Structure formats: structure tokens, C-alpha cells
Amino acid sequence: GENVEQHPSTLSVQEGDSAVIKCTYSDSASNYFPWYKQELGKGPQLIIDIRSNVGEKKDQRIAVTLNKTAKHFSLHITETQPEDSAVYFCAPDSNYQLIWGAGTKLIIKP
């Protein structure tokens, strides 16, 4: 079946610095690549997504880049703020469903 790996599992960055989380997947037929953010005590929420015909997408401080050849996509957060502290999940699609990564806990140090 589809294999999804997310790295790192924990990421600690200084407030104002950038954070990058990488997701690798195995299904070459994947076409949809979302990132979800889960704050403490809440359900996950979509923050950005990209489809296979696009290499990069930006939304203010957040960006996602896709390398279909290498089968990985990454989440980039610039100028990190305390409210960015959360668990982030990648969830590429495979066989008409999302396959969730194990999550990355992002800690923003003041």
C-alpha cells in the first residue's frame, strides 16, 4: 500500500526563523498534496494544498513545493510566530483517499 513519511517528527525553531517539513510518498499516481495543521485540543485544519500540475504555491507566510519526480513535497513557513506552534500533517492522496503522515510537532521558541 501507499507509504507516507514525514520528517522531522519534531522541529524547534526560534521565533522569526523559517521552518521546513518534508513529506515523501510512494504512490506515483498521487495528484493531491495537502498540509493540515492541528492545534492543541482541536481537529486538523487545511492550511495549504497543491495539485500535481503545479510546482509551488504560496499563501502569505506559508508555501508548499512539490517534486513529483522525487515523490516528495514540503511545507515552508517563514517568519514563524508563536501561533504556528502545532502539529502539522501531510496527507497525499492514493486510491481516492488521503494517506496521513505521522505528523511533525513544530515548537516556536520565544
Add this chain to the structure above:
Amino acid sequence: DTAVSQTPKYLVTQMGNDKSIKCEQNLGHDTMYWYKQDSKKFLKIMFSYNNKELIINETVPNRFSPKSPDKAHLNLHINSLELGDSAVYFCASSQGLPSTYEQYFGPGTRLTVT
């Protein structure tokens, strides 16, 4: 106006009991889901319904039974609860197929089995 709501928010019960969790969405979505999140934050899809029809049924003990009375509701019934069922259960919904549309999650139900 809550988009996806779940009740109860917390559920503490003893092994062997039967319990239900209810979910409702007011987004007009066609597809609803149940997820289980364990203590290590792993999110696992359990079931998905599209227009009241089961479309995803992952390897889940048959003690878990979903019921979709209409497009806006998806309930989860659990029989003979076990310690390993302790987790946070999330309901979610999307406009269409899970591989294409954003999923909207409820606040979760924390189930503790003692």
C-alpha cells in the same frame, strides 16, 4: 455556527460497555468520515460515507459500526469497549471525494476506557 459538531466531547466508560458518538455537519457536504487519533497523534481513517453509502471501510474491528441516517449525520457505535479503544475520535466532512476536496474536522471526542 459550528460546521462539524460532535457529541459528547468527553466519554469515560468501562470495558465491555457499548457507546455511541454522534456527528453532524451543516456544510451541505456529501462525504463524511470517522478518524481515530491515538496518543502518539497518528491519524487513522476508519470509515467514510458518500451520500449515505459506505465508500471507505478500513481494517477496523467489527465492534465499530457507523450509521448514516442522512447526509448530514454520521454516528459511530462501539460495542464491547476495550482499553485499546481509548483515543480521540474525529468526525470530518468534505464536499466530495476525499482525494480532491478539503476535509473539515469536528472538535473530537476523547474516549477513555477504564
